Amino acid sequence: MTRGIISALREIDSTTAPGGKKILFVQTDAAINPGNSGGPLYLKDSVIGVNTQKLAAVNVQGLGFAVHYSEVLTFLRENKVEVRVEGK
Numbered sequence: 001m002t003r004g005i006i007s008a009l010r011e012i013d014s015t016t017a018p019g020g021k022k023i024l025f026v027q028t029d030a031a032i033n034p035g036n037s038g039g040p041l042y043l044k045d046s047v048i049g050v051n052t053q054k055l056a057a058v059n060v061q062g063l064g065f066a067v068h069y070s071e072v073l074t075f076l077r078e079n080k081v082e083v084r085v086e087g088k
Contacts, residue, residue, distance in 0.1 A: 004030025006043065009068065024068035025049075032064035041066040 008027040013020040026041060032054040041049040049066030076083050 004028040004041070004064070006048075010065075012065075024071050025052075025065040026068055028064050028066060030064055030066075032066075 006026055006028050010025050010027055011022040012025055014023045026049040028041060030041060030051065032051045039051050040047040041051050047069055049068050050072055051064065051066045054064040073083055073085075
């Protein structure tokens with residue numbers, strides 16, 4: 001487990017969705033590596049995203065991105081996957 005700071009919400013053009021749809025990402029300094037990408041990004045006791053990628057470039061360290069939970073819920077609903085959200 002790592003402790004990350006959330007530094008921004010960013011809309012980034014999708015590289016896989018048709019038409020370059022913008023996807024909402026949470027920018028964080030949480031460690032995102034091959035072994036933990038796809039895991040949840042928490043804010044206190046709530047999942048706020050799914051860790052997906054980190055920026056690896058010269059002079060850039062510790063900059064990762066998680067798909068915002070709202071994007072995940074939309075994807076699941078569009079694909080007819082049952083979604084249960086606690087507390088709602």
